[in-house]
Amino acid sequence: MKTINLKLKIWRQSGPEDKGHFMDFNATNISTDMSFLEMLDVVNSDLIKQNKEPIEFDHDCREGICGTCSLVINGSAHGPELGTTTCQLHMRKFNDNDTVYIEPFRAKAFPVIKDLVVDRSAFDRIIAAGGFISVNTGSAQDANAIPVAKEKADLSFAAATCIGCGACVASCKNASASLFVAAKMAHLNLLPQGQPEKENRALAMVAQMDQEGFGSCTNTGVCSAACPKEISLETIAQMNRTFLQASLGNRPPTKLSEGGF
């Protein structure tokens, strides 16, 4: 088993109000077969043994499907690899004696809770504003009752692979949530079920995105490169198009329909 040693510079911050600072750690005898999070587990178990406070970081599935893990590793969200979450990042991508900077996702809309853990509930509020479709309750509809073109279904599915991790926001120099919002919109807007609320959805989600304090998109494309699911920039253009269309032609929701659509 090949092992490596790393010098870690990890962001520590005791709470949202704390200024925060980098702290040095040594990760020794790290198996190259470990994931990045397992390496942090090793560091943490050492800290616990020494009766020190472990480093807080977010994780859940550890197989790249839940979007809970985060971290900016040497300036790149989810580390240097493309199409990878931090939990899927192998230590064999690092060399012996490398210095590794580990920081939380940084954005005004993602306040740090502690150490490397940030509050991403702004995303939930954007979804609540319009990232859904309204369906009638009652008996389930026949499968395939609504025809969907294969190409549309594929594109919608590609957008739906977004796990909402926030790497797009973290990697964007403007902390823009455009790729996330665009992916969620494309996912629904490309399907027949998404049509009735399409324009209101665009207006409501964009308004919520702005209200949360995310920046605006300057088309650098870094979000898409950092996206573990490799969501395409095309979705952002689709969002811009739908938003323009909605702004030009949509009748604003009335007082009655506020709250739902």
Added chain:
Amino acid sequence: MLQKYCFFKSTIGRKQLVALTGLILSLFVLTHMAGNLLILVSPQKYNEYAHSLVSNPFLELIEWVLLFALVSHFIIAMKLQINNFKAKPQAYARSGQGKKGTDPVSQTMAIQGLLILVFIVLHLITFKYGTSYEVNYGTGPMRDLHRLVVEVFHNPIYVGWYLVALVVLGLHLKHGVKSLFQTLGFNHPKYQCALQVFALLYAIVVSCGFIIQPIYVYFIFQN
């Protein structure tokens, strides 16, 4: 309309205004560049073209449109930029590598914009409001703009400053033209590649086309 759905308040709406005004300005620089190239034909053609422009009754209207486009492009973009600074209050200790790093051209659009604005103001002072020599080709007196251009571009400092500003303009156009399509909603695998090439060519043609004039006057043109 409900306040929170105001187009002019939303980031995307404002970006689309920046894109539209940018479109007007990029079309303008193309025609301006093409007109400048008449210097390669003859001083008379150059002056006559300039004269036909200033004697066109629509010129004033066009100037106002351009001024409005320029001012709103600048103000809205700067407001967005300030908003973006606020959205990302703290930078990372390291910058991202490879595709996960921001390309310096798109990162410095605001600085480029500021420089171009300074350039435009100085440029208008130098030429539009500069010395007005007179010349007569037999059709009545007209402004000898050519003489002023030759005078100015025999000064190496001016030539150097113009080169810098015009390269920056080219970079600004490279990212700007590509972006304006994306912001207005054009991005499709059918034509995306063509759009990118178009934006690059547009930037190169405009920037190099402009650069020809000072270079030609400084190195080649003899009185």
